[in-house]
Amino acid sequence: MTQVESPVRDDMGRLLVFGTQDVDALAWEPMPGQTGVFSKILWRSGDAAIGLIRVDAGAEKAAHVHHGAHHHIWVVSGSATMVGQELAAGSYVYIPPGVVHEVTAVGPDGITFFYTYRPVEVRRSEPQLAGLATFAQ
Numbered sequence: 548m549t550q551v552e553s554p555v556r557d558d559m560g561r562l563l564v565f566g567t568q569d570v571d572a573l574a575w576e577p578m579p580g581q582t583g584v585f586s587k588i589l590w591r592s593g594d595a596a597i598g599l600i601r602v603d604a605g606a607e608k609a610a611h612v613h614h615g616a617h618h619h620i621w622v623v624s625g626s627a628t629m630v631g632q633e634l635a636a637g638s639y640v641y642i643p644p645g646v647v648h649e650v651t652a653v654g655p656d657g658i659t660f661f662y663t664y665r666p667v668e669v670r671r672s673e674p675q676l677a678g679l680a681t682f683a684q
Contacts, residue, residue, distance in 0.1 A: 560592065563589075563590060565589065570587070570589070570599075573587045573589075574587070575587055575601060576588075578600075578608075580609075581606070581608060581609060582606055583602060583603035583605065583606025583607075584600065584601070584602050584603075584606055584607075584608050584650075585600070585601045585602075585603075586598055586599065586600050586601070587599045593666075594616070594664075594666045595663075595664065595665050595666060596663070596664045597661075597662070597663050597664075598661075598662060599623070599659060599660070599661055599662070600650075600659070600660055600662055601657060601658070601659045602627060602650050602653050602657055602658050602659075603653070603657045604653055604654065604655050604656065604657045605653065606653060606657075607649065607650060607651050607653065608649055608650035609649060610647050610648065610649035611647070611648070611649070612645060612646065612647045612648070613642075613644060613645075613664070614644055614645055615644055615666055615667045616644055616664055616665060616666045616667060617641070617642070617643060617644060617663070617664075617665045617666075617667065618640075618641070618642035618648070618662060618663065618664060619639070619640075619641055619642075619662065619663040619665075620639065620640040620641075620642065620660050620661070620662045621637075621638070621639050621660060621661045621662075622634050622635060622636050622637060622638040622639075622658060622659075622660045623636060623659045623660055623661055624636050624656065624657075624658070624659045625653070625654050625656045625657045625658035625659055626653070626654035626656070626658060627650050627651065627652055627653040627654060627658040628650070628651045628652040629648060629649070629650055629651075630642065630646065630648050633652070634658075635654075644667055
């Protein structure tokens with residue numbers, strides 16, 4: 548992994564470049580309470596995260612919902628069913644806040660997908676959305 552200081556902006560963190568060997572060298576961490584489900588966090592800032600999730604053949608990622616976060620998912624390899632749709636390598640899914648989602652019917656080679664998890668930003672002047680991530684005005 549190479550970290551390069553950005554000469555233009557430094558308020559957003561550092562530029563990270565992961566080569567194939569760098570990503571491969573990161574350990575797959577078991578996801579708590581889920582057998583056969585693993586993750587690699589590539590980047591995190593506060594509650595926002597970007598990474599990879601792998602679900603082994605025969606395993607499932609339990610149904611869950613994020614009431615205050617967006618998910619973007621791109622299937623890197625393998626196949627499975629998510630949000631009632633059969634997906635294979637190259638498929639993309641956007642899961643808005645409040646949508647229940649799971650990974651089922653995992654194919655014989657498992658599934659690996661790249662994901663983003665981005666909390667919703669809500670102005671403090673929107674009290675009906677209390678409890679979601681906020682930012683100052």
